[in-house]
Amino acid sequence: MKQAIKFTIIAFLIFAVLICAFVWPLPGFIGLVILLVTLGFYDLFQKKHTILRNFPVIGHMRYLLEMIGPELHQYFVESGTDGKPIDKNHRTYIYERAKEQTQTHPFGTELNVDADDYKWMQHSIYPARKMETAPRVDIGGKDCQQPYSASLFNISAMSFGALSKNAVMALNMGAKAGDFFHDTGEGGISKYHLRGGDLVWEIGTGYFGCRASDGKFDAEKFKEKANWEQVKMIEIKISQGAKPGHGGVLPAAKNNEEIAEIRGIQPHIDIISPPGHSAFRNAEGLLQFVKQLRQLSNGKPVGFKLAVGSKQEFIEICKKIVETGIKPDFITVDGAEGGTGAAPIDFSNYVGMPWEDALIFVVDTLNEYNLKKK
Ligand SMILES: Cc1cc2nc3c(=O)[nH]c(=O)nc-3n(C[C@H](O)[C@H](O)[C@H](O)COP(=O)(O)O)c2cc1C
Structure with a gap:
């Protein structure tokens, strides 16, 4: 939630500056310079973050990227079988089953069946008949x-x-x-x-x-x-x-x-x-x-x-x-x-x-x- 609020504020500020620059190019530019210089001075004199003191203004990029890192990783880098404790494929099929949508997956497993820790179940050639009630x-x-x-x-x-x-x-x-x-x-x-x-x-x-x-x-x-x-x-x-x-x-x-x-x-x-x-x-x-x-x-x-x-x-x-x-x-x-x-x-x-x-x-x-x- 905190992340979302921060993200919204940053997006809103960038958007506001862009609009200003577009509508009133000169005042917008001057406003932007004042904003960056104030931020730079604040960064130089604050004592909480070493990065910002050493790299005023630009140092904020690190926090910004760090903040959206998990989302970038999840949306662009993570594969269907990565992700702990529950990978994306499992999350997806849990959502689908909860909504009674598709429950099947085409083309077979994506798992490495040769991995040392690969686990599998033994089936029988004589499958049991469907149970009337779930076992308890x-x-x-x-x-x-x-x-x-x-x-x-x-x-x-x-x-x-x-x-x-x-x-x-x-x-x-x-x-x-x-x-x-x-x-x-x-x-x-x-x-x-x-x-x-x-x-x-x-x-x-x-x-x-x-x-x-x-x-x-x-x-x-x-x-x-x-x-x-x-x-x-x-x-x-x-x-x-x-x-x-x-x-x-x-x-x-x-x-x-x-x-x-x-x-x-x-x-x-x-x-x-x-x-x-x-x-x-x-x-x-x-x-x-x-x-x-x-x-x-x-x-x-x-x-x-x-x-x-x-x-x-x-x-x-x-x-x-x-x-x-x-x-x-x-x-x-x-x-x-x-x-x-x-x-x-x-x-x-x-x-x-x-x-x-x-x-x-x-x-x-x-x-x-x-x-x-x-
Ligand atoms: C949000 C959360 C709260 C939990 N609270 C308790 C708790 O109050 N008492 C308890 O014995 N275990 C608690 N657990 C542990 C779970 O009951 C369970 O033992 C553990 O997550 C392993 O099961 P899993 O592999 O299905 O997650 C909690 C787990 C989670 C994720």
């Missing part, structure tokens, strides 16, 4: 009184605040239309989430929506919302791939009355989500917390989400599951490459295990402890 998975062990039948594809956690109210409403209405679930993210349940789609309520270290005045977990507040009809499952967020072990700050400027009410916090002050949970400090504590939340929600499925870091810590959780008999109903595995609303780039780039390795490790470890089928 039942979530909830024997301790669950309200198991949930989940779609295989769902909407991962993204809070209101990281996303706008329109985005949250659209996602929830999409979840209703497509019969899949919508994870609230750790920012609590807003009225925009309540559009009829199934919800998974995520509980992060800030306990937003079930938070006591000292920032700790409040069982009574949790119980009330966890028993809402639309909430189908509870997800304890241990960590997120893009910023594992980091926590977060909701800055006072963003903490308005509406967000504060949804999160159950005081408005207009900085709110810290600590890196770890205050409700537990070790594997057994985590499982006891799972058990507590399942009881408070009257038997809804309770699981946890993590990005794998120390393998030993995950092994420890599996050992404790066997020892205590308390089983989470699901485990969400995030990867270091996962998205975020905001994270320091060092965390996004260098902390946590990538998703494929993490999923293989988690599945192998669960199998080793005979837990996968449960």
Whole structure:
């Protein structure tokens, strides 16, 4: 948005100068010279940008080009298969499918099928018959009184605040239309989430929506919302791939009355989500917390989400599951490459295990402890 405003102002100034030069050539020229000389003096004496001090006026070209660089790259340089995290071909066919337009692509793949990391699926010579209904998975062990039948594809956690109210409403209405679930993210349940789609309520270290005045977990507040009809499952967020072990700050400027009410916090002050949970400090504590939340929600499925870091810590959780008999109903595995609303780039780039390795490790470890089928 800021970019667009800057761009419009610059375009307007250039346009105004050109018009002036065309309508009144001499005054227009003098006006232009005065403008450039004033800008030159400003550049020479300002202390914020070295480039402008060394190269008055002309130095602005660098910022101008830098500003429109992403657009130039995207429109003129980027190929259909470049572009991270989602390339242009995928973006295009997502838009086309959403609008129920063309869904096909002529002439075959553009991918390099000889590349080392090329992935492909095995088909059968005996294709299955078309299914009457989309496949689903039942979530909830024997301790669950309200198991949930989940779609295989769902909407991962993204809070209101990281996303706008329109985005949250659209996602929830999409979840209703497509019969899949919508994870609230750790920012609590807003009225925009309540559009009829199934919800998974995520509980992060800030306990937003079930938070006591000292920032700790409040069982009574949790119980009330966890028993809402639309909430189908509870997800304890241990960590997120893009910023594992980091926590977060909701800055006072963003903490308005509406967000504060949804999160159950005081408005207009900085709110810290600590890196770890205050409700537990070790594997057994985590499982006891799972058990507590399942009881408070009257038997809804309770699981946890993590990005794998120390393998030993995950092994420890599996050992404790066997020892205590308390089983989470699901485990969400995030990867270091996962998205975020905001994270320091060092965390996004260098902390946590990538998703494929993490999923293989988690599945192998669960199998080793005979837990996968449960
Ligand atoms: C804008 C945005 C906000 C997110 N907020 C949360 C969050 O509140 N809690 C969480 O556990 N993960 C959050 N995530 C991470 C996603 O839930 C997901 O784990 C990650 O993006 C990997 O999935 P993907 O490969 O489908 O993007 C967020 C991601 C994005 C892009």
